[in-house]
Amino acid sequence: NAGVTQTPKFRILKIGQSMTLQCTQDMNHNYMYWYRQDPGMGLKLIYYSVGAGITDKGEVPNGYNVSRSTTEDFPLRLELAAPSQTSVYFCASIAGGLEQYFGPGTRLTVT
Amino acid sequence: AQSVTQLDSQVPVFEEAPVELRCNYSSSVSVYLFWYVQYPNQGLQLLLKYLSGSTLVKGINGFEAEFNKSQTSFHLRKPSVHISDTAEYFCAAGGGGNKLTFGTGTQLKVEL
Numbered sequence: 001n002a003g004v005t006q007t008p009k010f011r012i013l014k015i016g017q018s019m020t021l022q023c024t025q026d027m028n029h030n031y032m033y034w035y036r037q038d039p040g041m042g043l044k045l046i047y048y049s050v051g052a053g054i055t056d057k058g059e060v061p062n063g064y065n066v067s068r069s070t071t072e073d074f075p076l077r078l079e080l081a082a083p084s085q086t087s088v089y090f091c092a093s094i095a096g097g098l099e100q101y102f103g104p105g106t107r108l109t110v111t
Numbered sequence: 112a113q114s115v116t117q118l119d120s121q122v123p124v125f126e127e128a129p130v131e132l133r134c135n136y137s138s139s140v141s142v143y144l145f146w147y148v149q150y151p152n153q154g155l156q157l158l159l160k161y162l163s164g165s166t167l168v169k170g171i172n173g174f175e176a177e178f179n180k181s182q183t184s185f186h187l188r189k190p191s192v193h194i195s196d197t198a199e200y201f202c203a204a205g206g207g208g209n210k211l212t213f214g215t216g217t218q219l220k221v222e223l
């Protein structure tokens with residue numbers, strides 16, 4: 001199993017541009033999550049999904065959108081990038097033991 | 112709502128010395144507790160978890176943690192650290208709904 005994979009690893013965006021961060025898991029997990037990590041702030045939940053076709057907002061959803069058309073994929077969309085969205089983004093999925101499996105992250109800079 | 116407090120943002124320690132990283136949680140419902148480790152430029156990796164049962168939990172790389180319900184704590188310990196343990200450590204709590212609340216992290220720096 002590849003586990004949770006994320007693409008791209010790094011990206012630089014200009015203000016106002018849009019992009020999609022990709023997340024795929026091959027463990028057949030129903031629950032998937034998107035977090036952002038900022039220095040000294042820990043991880044903040046952006047959106048999560050409990051299964052294909054079902055998504056819900058987390059703690060910091062403004063400026064982001066998600067979709068979940070398949071069990072495997074959970075892309076995160078930034079429509080109008082802002083400097084405040086400069087962060088490291090992690091995708092995760094959950095196993096039966098409640099532990100979350102994390103992807104390697106996407107480092108995004110908005111200038 | 113749950114909250115997780117990691118009292119130390121940085122912990123410097125000499126190699127082969129013991130270390131304790133502190134974590135306190137607040138929750139009025141059943142709680143599941145986790146410690147994750149993050150090495151530079153990598154994702155988070157599970158160290159150990161407490162779901163129920165024995166309050167002393169052993170994890171990977173020689174780490175252990177003790178669940179203390181009366182003090183609402185879940186401190187992480189290692190009797191002898193190695194230079195390779197230098198990383199950031201996150202405590203997390205989960206309850207209903209399969210969502211986790213993370214602490215702000217503790218940077219462990221092991222020095223020779």
